[in-house]
Amino acid sequence: MDPSVDRPAVETVDLGLSYGPRTALEGVTIKIDKRRITALIGPSGCGKTTLLRCINRMNDEIEGVRLTGRVIVDGNDVHHPSTRLEELRKRVGMVFQKSNPFPMSIRANVTFGPRMAGSLNRDRANEVVERSLRLAGLWEEVRDRLDRSALDLSGGQQQRLCIARALANGPDILLLDEPASALDPISTAKIEETLIQLRENLTVIIVTHNLQQAARIADKTAFFMEGRLVEYAPTTTLFTNPREKLAEEYITGRFG
Amino acid sequence: MQRPFETDLNTIKEQVLTMAGLAEKSLDDVAKVVATGDSELARRVVDRDDRIDQCELEIDRLGTEFIVRHHPMAGDLRFVITAIKIAPRLERIGDNAVNIARYLLDIMDEPWTSPPPDVPRTLALARAMVADVIGAFVSRDADQAREIILRDDEVDRLYWGLFRSLLDQMRSDPDRVRQLMSQVLVARFAERIGDQATNIAEEIIYLVEGEAVRHSPPAPPEDSRNSKE
Numbered sequence: 462m463d464p465s466v467d468r469p470a471v472e473t474v475d476l477g478l479s480y481g482p483r484t485a486l487e488g489v490t491i492k493i494d495k496r497r498i499t500a501l502i503g504p505s506g507c508g509k510t511t512l513l514r515c516i517n518r519m520n521d522e523i524e525g526v527r528l529t530g531r532v533i534v535d536g537n538d539v540h541h542p543s544t545r546l547e548e549l550r551k552r553v554g555m556v557f558q559k560s561n562p563f564p565m566s567i568r569a570n571v572t573f574g575p576r577m578a579g580s581l582n583r584d585r586a587n588e589v590v591e592r593s594l595r596l597a598g599l600w601e602e603v604r605d606r607l608d609r610s611a612l613d614l615s616g617g618q619q620q621r622l623c624i625a626r627a628l629a630n631g632p633d634i635l636l637l638d639e640p641a642s643a644l645d646p647i648s649t650a651k652i653e654e655t656l657i658q659l660r661e662n663l664t665v666i667i668v669t670h671n672l673q674q675a676a677r678i679a680d681k682t683a684f685f686m687e688g689r690l691v692e693y694a695p696t697t698t699l700f701t702n703p704r705e706k707l708a709e710e711y712i713t714g715r716f717g
Numbered sequence: 718m719q720r721p722f723e724t725d726l727n728t729i730k731e732q733v734l735t736m737a738g739l740a741e742k743s744l745d746d747v748a749k750v751v752a753t754g755d756s757e758l759a760r761r762v763v764d765r766d767d768r769i770d771q772c773e774l775e776i777d778r779l780g781t782e783f784i785v786r787h788h789p790m791a792g793d794l795r796f797v798i799t800a801i802k803i804a805p806r807l808e809r810i811g812d813n814a815v816n817i818a819r820y821l822l823d824i825m826d827e828p829w830t831s832p833p834p835d836v837p838r839t840l841a842l843a844r845a846m847v848a849d850v851i852g853a854f855v856s857r858d859a860d861q862a863r864e865i866i867l868r869d870d871e872v873d874r875l876y877w878g879l880f881r882s883l884l885d886q887m888r889s890d891p892d893r894v895r896q897l898m899s900q901v902l903v904a905r906f907a908e909r910i911g912d913q914a915t916n917i918a919e920e921i922i923y924l925v926e927g928e929a930v931r932h933s934p935p936a937p938p939e940d941s942r943n944s945k946e
Contacts, residue, residue, distance in 0.1 A: 673788055700790045702927025712790040714722065 468536050470495040470634055470664035471516055476530035478511055478520065485511040487688045489530070493681075498656060498665040500679035500696065502672060504711065507685040509668045513636050515539075516666065517553040518546060535633065551578065554627030558639040560619035562611035562626075567594075567603050570611045570622055574630040589629050597625035598655040617648025624655060635659060637667040641674065653678050672712055676700050684708045722787050729779045729800050730855075733807075736772035737851040739765060740807045743814035744844045744910070750821050751837050751903060754829030762818040769811035776804040792924075799924040803854065806913045806920075810847060813906040813913070820899045820906075832900040833882070839875045840907040842868065846914035853918065859925040862918035872911035879904045 469492040478486040486508045493499045501509035514520045515532050518539055532539045539549055551574075562570050571590045575581045581589070590607065594600040599621040603614070611622055620640055627635060637656070641649040656665050656678055669675050675682050676696060683693040684705075692699060692708040703709045710716050743762045750759045780801040783789065789797055817840075846865050853861040883901045887894050922930045 672790065676790075701794055703791050709791045713793050714790075 468495070469493055469533075470497075470535060471666065472531075472533040473512070473515070474531040474533070476512070476515065476528070476532060478508075478515060478526065478528045480523065481525040484688055486515070489685075489688075489690045491683060491690055491693055493664065493666060495664050496660055496662070497680040498660050498667065498678050500675035500682040501666065501668045501685060502670070502675055502682055502711075503685035503691075504716075505670075506687075508688040509683075509685045510638055511688075512685070513555075513638055513666060513668050516634070516636055517550050517555055519555070521546075547578070551630045552632050553634045553636060554630060554632035555636040556620070556623050556627055556638070556640050558642055560616060560623050560643075562614070562619050562622050564610070564612055566608045567611050567614070567622060568607040571625050571629050573626060578630070593625040593629040594622075596628050596655075596659060597621045598651055598658070599625055615648070617644045617651060620644060620648070620652060621655060624652070628659075632663060634664045634666065637665065639668055639670060642670065649674070672700070684711060686711070722793075725779070725783050725787065726793065726796065729776065729783060729797065732772060732776050732779060733800050733803060733854070734851070736769060736776065736804060736807050737847075737854075739769050739772065740810045740814065741844070741847060741851070743769070743811055743818075744840070744847060747814050747817045747821075748837060748840055748844060750818060751832060751840060754821070754825060756822060756825050759818040759822045759825075763815050763822075766811050766815045769808055773804045773808040776800055795924050795927060799854075799920045802920050803917050806917045810910050810913045813910050816906045817903050820902045824896050824899045827896065830896060832903065833879065835875050835879050835882075836900050836904050836907075839872055839879065839904050840910075842872050842875065843907045843910040843914065846872070846911055847917075850914045850917045850921065853921050854924070857921070857925050859922045862921040862925075865918040866915050869911045869915045872908055876904050876908035 471491075471493040473489050473491050476486055476489040477484070489508070489512060501512060503509050511520065515528070516534065516539070518532075520526050520528070528540075534549065534553060537544060563573060565573075568586075568590050571593050572581060572586050575586075575589055591600060591604075594603060599618060602618060603622075611619065614622060624635070624637075624640070635656075641652045644652065653674065656667065659665055660680075667675075667679065679696045681693065682696045682699045684691045684699065684703075684707075686707055692703055692705040694703070699708065700712060703712065743765055746758050746762045749755060750762070780797045783797050787793075846868055849861065850865050852858075853865065880901055883897045883904075887897050890897075916931075919929075919931045922928065
């Protein structure tokens with residue numbers, strides 16, 4: 462049997478990260494399952510976004526960052542000299558809190574990544590556009606206006622376009638940093654439906670402040686506090702019967 | 718100042734305690750009816766049942782509203798679920814008190830005869846289980862809940878002993894069948910009250926520990942587990 466099947470999608474081992482004198486992560490060891498949705502929750506500044514950004518090495522570019530421990534994506538250490546950053550970011554897509562479509566057409570937004578990575582002929586481009594937009598749940602809404610500006614889309618559609626843009630690179634893992642925090646409930650529901658569909662083929666890791674969102678969509682949820690992983694459990698367990706007092710206090714709104 | 722969340726949570730708790738208080742009052746009253754044949758008191762038990770039923774509906778409403786308004790999690794979620802599940806058990810306890818009152822009223826046209834001591838004893842044991850299980854709910858004491866579950870065996874044993882003995886008396890004294898049958902039924906309803914207290918105790922273990930213990934063999938309380946080691 463292929464050992465990669467049971468391997469975690471992402472694993473961190475005793476991961477620590479500091480920005481100059483400030484410690485953002487400390488001793489974080491976690492295994493994130495393949496083809497599941499994992500939510501990272503905790504109060505602001507708890508380290509959840511920092512952890513997300515460690516997975517595709519987004520923190521490397523920040524001055525004064527010091528990282529200890531290991532981040533392993535599908536069995537490979539992301540900091541190993543043989544790991545190519547472009548390849549890593551192709552496999553690990555990211556969607557940010559604020560939708561950030563490029564000021565170009567919907568079609569050009571989706572094909573941007575594959576075009577940057579190499580040649581993409583017209584047939585293949587059409588295929589990538591349709592597949593990515595379908596996966597992001599946006600195809601039916603934009604199929605007749607692919608060459609219009611992406612900036613004309615609504616906020617929720619722009620965020621799904623950003624998901625489609627990330628999917629166009631064919632990632633195995635999709636990282637999302639509060640992707641629905643600025644969206645109305647209907648757009649939020651569409652994003653959540655999209656993520657549940659995507660789980661069939663890829664691993665989704667989402668940072669969210671919305672506990673109900675984590676409860677609705679995540680298979681497992683990790684609670685962070687002051688840079689440490691406090692509790693990591695199946696979502697239903699964490700939200701009905703957390704083992705740690707800190708987790709109980711946070712999710713019942715008694716602090717934070 | 719209390720947050721609306723805490724205020725609403727306390728309202729649910731108070732409503733459960735109000736309902737439990739009414740059910741307990743009915744149990745106290747039927748115990749007196751069993752001893753004295755006081756028909757007025759028996760009728761009061763029957764009349765009280767509407768208030769108990771209304772409490773159940775109110776707990777349902779408060780619990781549903783709380784879930785909608787506050788999206789409770791963890792211990793708070795378990796508390797609301799437990800309150801919603803306890804309410805029908807208390808309602809059944811009230812119904813069983815009413816059943817006892819009605820069967821006793823039915824034989825009050827005959828000269829009153831005190832039942833054998835095990836009838837009021839069964840009722841008293843079940844009554845004590847109800848009082849203690851409400852105490853366990855207030856103090857969130859899973860060990861006390863486990864101890865209450867174990868006490869149900871004694872209620873069952875008393876009931877089945879009474880059943881056999883009263884059946885024998887019916888055979889030997891057919892003229893008293895109506896009266897003896899009422900006594901069997903009083904014991905039977907008392908045994909059911911013990912069952913309801915047991916069910917509430919199971920919900921309290923879920924409330925405290927987050928584990929469902931229904932349909933599984935009872936575990937001894939913590940103290941006795943320690944003492945066996």
